[in-house]
Amino acid sequence: MNNNEILLLKLGEVVLKGLNRRSFEDKLVSNVRRRMKPCGSFQIYIRQSTIYVEPQTEDCDMEAAFKAARQVFGIVTVARAVPCAKEMDAIVETAKTYLADEFAKARTFKVESRRADKQFPMNSIQISQYVGGELGQFFNVKADMHHPDLTVYVEIREKYAYIHTPSVPGAGGLPIGMGGRAVSLLSGGIDSPVASYMMAKRGVQLEMIHFASPPYTSEQAREKVLQLARELVPWCGRLTVHVVPFAEIQEEIRRSCPEDHFTLIMRRFMMRLADALAHELGCGALVTGECLGQVASQTMAALAVSEDAATLPVLRPLIGMDKEEIVRIARHIGTFDTSILPYEDCCTVFTPRHPKTRPSLEEIQEAEAALDIDGLIETAMQGIERVVLHP
Numbered sequence: 001m002n003n004n005e006i007l008l009l010k011l012g013e014v015v016l017k018g019l020n021r022r023s024f025e026d027k028l029v030s031n032v033r034r035r036m037k038p039c040g041s042f043q044i045y046i047r048q049s050t051i052y053v054e055p056q057t058e059d060c061d062m063e064a065a066f067k068a069a070r071q072v073f074g075i076v077t078v079a080r081a082v083p084c085a086k087e088m089d090a091i092v093e094t095a096k097t098y099l100a101d102e103f104a105k106a107r108t109f110k111v112e113s114r115r116a117d118k119q120f121p122m123n124s125i126q127i128s129q130y131v132g133g134e135l136g137q138f139f140n141v142k143a144d145m146h147h148p149d150l151t152v153y154v155e156i157r158e159k160y161a162y163i164h165t166p167s168v169p170g171a172g173g174l175p176i177g178m179g180g181r182a183v184s185l186l187s188g189g190i191d192s193p194v195a196s197y198m199m200a201k202r203g204v205q206l207e208m209i210h211f212a213s214p215p216y217t218s219e220q221a222r223e224k225v226l227q228l229a230r231e232l233v234p235w236c237g238r239l240t241v242h243v244v245p246f247a248e249i250q251e252e253i254r255r256s257c258p259e260d261h262f263t264l265i266m267r268r269f270m271m272r273l274a275d276a277l278a279h280e281l282g283c284g285a286l287v288t289g290e291c292l293g294q295v296a297s298q299t300m301a302a303l304a305v306s307e308d309a310a311t312l313p314v315l316r317p318l319i320g321m322d323k324e325e326i327v328r329i330a331r332h333i334g335t336f337d338t339s340i341l342p343y344e345d346c347c348t349v350f351t352p353r354h355p356k357t358r359p360s361l362e363e364i365q366e367a368e369a370a371l372d373i374d375g376l377i378e379t380a381m382q383g384i385e386r387v388v389l390h391p
């Protein structure tokens with residue numbers, strides 16, 4: 001650990017040009033600023049496709065900042081670095097102290113240099129040769145250009161030179177806010193947190209909606225969903241979970257509609273409510289964790305029937321994925337262990353014995369006609385409770 005240590009964040013999606021590039025960078029810098037706030041006071045700015053995160057006080061938590069930076073969409077790599085004067089002696093001395101621990105573990109090394117400042121009197125090959133020679137002698141470690149244990153990076157920029165070790169992958173994707181806004185249907189399962197993460201990765205700012213059916217669903221089931229949302233915040237940024245009371249709707253469906261249509265009618269209510277919320281909040285789409293063929297309500301025909309109840313596009317990023325792929329992502333983003341906690345979801349409280357897998361829309365609409373759809377929607381919308389979760 002070095003007190004001068006800073007973070008260098010490299011931008012992704014370099015294909016973006018012109019105005020897009022500009023708004024990409026502006027969004028990304030403001031997202032990074034927001035995410036770094038809980039870690040201390042930092043100066044954050046962008047130069048030549050690199051975001052510099054520089055601690056302003058002693059008490060900045062660099063470990064936390066490093067971890068947070070790796071969860072910001074739009075960043076492809078993250079490196080820790082120390083700045084020093086743009087002189088060869090300073091560069092060598094800085095590398096000696098900053099990288100002493102790394103050299104103690106390495107048998108071979110190489111130096112890679114980059115020179116953004118073309119006025120600097122040595123070119124990048126000369127810099128690497130000079131710094132490599134000095135460090136090799138000092139640490140008694142051999143140079144290996146092909147498979148070194150350690151690569152030391154030297155970058156000569158406008159004001160300073162920077163020494164850093166290899167960068168690690170960032171979150172990739174696009175900055176949150178660049179892909180529009182959407183309402184994501186968050187259950188307590190494995191899939192919907194992954195679906196939320198995937199849309200956030202494409203720059204979509206999310207509002208979460210959850211349908212809860214107390215007293216059929218417990219306080220723990222609700223807490224589990226809020227915990228999942230908390231685990232998504234480092235990726236998605238600030239989240240609001242809109243908790244919709246759903247028991248009355250389910251009771252009404254059970255009372256008035258044929259049992260084998262229960263699941264699809266219920267799913268159509270979820271779509272209507274999410275759609276209404278999206279309109280209220282100015283969002284442009286809905287997101288679900290649905291996956292083709294996973295359960296009876298996720299056949300192609302069933303998806304068409306539930307989607308019919310929404311006016312906005314329904315985005316289903318998991319539609320073509322296998323369960324193992326979804327689980328791998330769930331583990332990577334840190335939601336898996338919470339998702340498998342054994343609390344009931346509103347979908348599991350009134351499941352019919354023989355759900356329809358090939359429903360026709362007319363059939364379902366006919367069955368629904370027994371319900372006061374608008375009245376039920378209005379009551380549920382009025383009962384929404386909002387929980388805001390900050391990074």
Ligand code: ATP
Nearest residue numbers: 185186187189190191192209210211288289290347
């Ligand atoms: P998940 O693992 O996300 O729960 P699933 O495979 O269990 O998905 P379903 O229970 O049929 O499938 O739900 C399909 C999708 O509907 C979910 O991914 C989620 O987007 C939404 N959904 C289901 N239940 C709820 C709920 N209680 N609140 C909000 N959205 C829900």
Ligand code: MG
Nearest residue numbers: 187189345347
């Ligand atoms: Mg589920």
